[in-house]
Amino acid sequence: MRQLQQACLWETLTPHEAWSGPLEGEVQADVCIIGAGITGLSAALHLLEQGQTVCVLDAHDVGHGGSGRNVGLVNAGTWIKPDDVEATLGRRHGSRLNTLLGQAPAEVFAQIRRYGIGCQARNDGTLHMAHNAAGLADLRDREAQWRRRGAAVELLTGAACAEYCGTDRITGALLDRRAGTLDPMAYTRGLARAATGLGARIHPHSPVQALARAGHGWQVHSGQGAVSAQKVIIATGAYTEGEWTQLQRHYFRGYYLQVASVPLQGAAADAVLRHGQGSWDTRKVLSSIRRDAEGRLLLGSMGRADNKPDWFIRGWADRIQQHYFPALGKVEWHLHWTGCIDFTPDHLMRLFEPAPGLVAVTGYNGRGNTTGTLVGKALAQFLLSGDSQALPIPLSAMQAVRGAGLRSSLYETGFSLYHAGQCLRVIL
Known part of the structure; x- marks a missing residue:
C-alpha cells in the first residue's frame, strides 16, 4: 500500500x-x-x-x-x-x-x-447533489430562485442525474452551467x-x-x-x-480537508462525474467530489486532516468512496491536505x-x-x-465576531465526531 x-x-x-x-x-x-x-x-x-x-x-x-x-x-x-x-x-x-x-x-x-x-x-x-429527500427539496428551491434570476441552472433527476454523477446514491443534482x-x-x-x-x-x-x-x-x-x-x-x-x-x-476560522487518490483508469472510473463537473452533496457536513485532469479522485469535507492519523483519513475516504462509487473497488489514496476558511x-x-x-x-x-x-x-x-x-x-x-475562537473549536469538534461516525459506519 x-x-x-x-x-x-x-x-x-x-x-x-x-x-x-x-x-x-x-x-x-x-x-x-x-x-x-x-x-x-x-x-x-x-x-x-x-x-x-x-x-x-x-x-x-x-x-x-x-x-x-x-x-x-x-x-x-x-x-x-x-x-x-x-x-x-x-x-x-x-x-x-x-x-x-x-x-x-x-x-x-x-x-x-x-x-x-x-x-x-x-x-x-458544477453539481450540487441531493443525498436525501430533504436535500432534493432544498435543491428544487435553489433552482427556482436562480431561474427567477435568469441563471442557467437545471435540476437533474432519474437517468440524467445518474449519468452526470456516476452514482445511484443521489436523488437529484443541481447542474449550474x-x-x-x-x-x-x-x-x-x-x-x-x-x-x-x-x-x-x-x-x-x-x-x-x-x-x-x-x-x-x-x-x-x-x-x-x-x-x-x-x-x-x-x-x-x-x-x-x-x-x-x-x-x-x-x-472565525474553519478547516477543510481533502484526500486525493492515485490516477484512476477504466470504465468504473470514467463513469464518475463523466462530464467533468465538480460536485458537493447536501449533507450538513458536506462531502465534495471531483476528478482532476489526470483522473485522480478528490474527496473533501469540513474539518482537519493534518491532526489525525492515516487510518482515520483512509477510513473516512473509503467510506465516502464506497458509498457513492462502490464499482471502483479499493481505491489507493495518495495525498491529503488541510486548508483554512474564513467564516462569518x-x-x-x-x-x-x-x-x-x-x-x-x-x-x-x-x-x-x-x-x-x-x-x-x-x-x-x-x-x-x-x-x-x-x-x-x-x-x-468594523465589528468583531463574538466568540470567534470558541466557534472555531466547536465546529472542529463537531466535524471530527461526524467523521468518526462515518469511519465507524454509524452515520454517513
Whole structure:
C-alpha cells in the first residue's frame, strides 16, 4: 500500500517559480497589497493595467493559503440561497451581489484566457447533489430562485442525474452551467506570473510586522524591509497573521480537508462525474467530489486532516468512496491536505475601510476562486476612483465576531465526531 502523504496535490502539480525573494530595503509603490492569493493578485493586475505601481507581500509563498489549497470549484453565487442574500443585505444590495457573483465564473475564465493561464480550467458546470429527500427539496428551491434570476441552472433527476454523477446514491443534482473547475494553485500562480509581467514586485516569505500611517500614505514593515505606499489592500483572509491588524477578530476560522487518490483508469472510473463537473452533496457536513485532469479522485469535507492519523483519513475516504462509487473497488489514496476558511455568522463577506486608503476583505466562506477574482478587481477600482459603487457590497463597520475562537473549536469538534461516525459506519 502506498504511503499516505501530507501534501497539497495542487502544489505538487504546479511548478515552483522564483519571484523577487523576501523584501529587503525601502520600496516605493502606489499600492501595497498584503496577501499573494487570488484577491490580492487580481487587484494587482487591475491596478497595473491602470498604470499603478504595485508591491505584493506574503508571509509564505504565492498561493500558500486558501487560494492554492481549495477544492478548485469555480462557483457562481454565495454559499446561501439568493433570496437569503437579499433578505440579509436588502433587495438592492443583495440583488447586486447575486448578479455579480452569478457572473463571477465568466470573469475567472476570461482572466484565464486573457493571460494564457494553464490550470486545468473547465467551464462545464458544477453539481450540487441531493443525498436525501430533504436535500432534493432544498435543491428544487435553489433552482427556482436562480431561474427567477435568469441563471442557467437545471435540476437533474432519474437517468440524467445518474449519468452526470456516476452514482445511484443521489436523488437529484443541481447542474449550474455557469460554473466549472480548475487547479487553484496553477490559477493563482498564473495570476502572479501575469502581474510580474506587468511590473509588479512580489515578495514571498515577507510577513508584515507593522502597518502605520506615514504622512498621507502608509508604511508596511516586514523583516529587513518596508514599503511606502499611498494605499494598502489587506487580502489575507483566513491566513491573516500577526498583531499588526485586528482583522482576525472579524471572522472565525474553519478547516477543510481533502484526500486525493492515485490516477484512476477504466470504465468504473470514467463513469464518475463523466462530464467533468465538480460536485458537493447536501449533507450538513458536506462531502465534495471531483476528478482532476489526470483522473485522480478528490474527496473533501469540513474539518482537519493534518491532526489525525492515516487510518482515520483512509477510513473516512473509503467510506465516502464506497458509498457513492462502490464499482471502483479499493481505491489507493495518495495525498491529503488541510486548508483554512474564513467564516462569518451569516455566510456573507465583509469589506472594510478602517482608514482612508486602507481596505480589507474577510469572509469568503469557502468561495474564494470566484469571489476573490471579483473582489480583487472591485477593490482596485475603488482605490482608483474613490467610488463605493465599484464595490459588490457596501463597506461594513468594523465589528468583531463574538466568540470567534470558541466557534472555531466547536465546529472542529463537531466535524471530527461526524467523521468518526462515518469511519465507524454509524452515520454517513
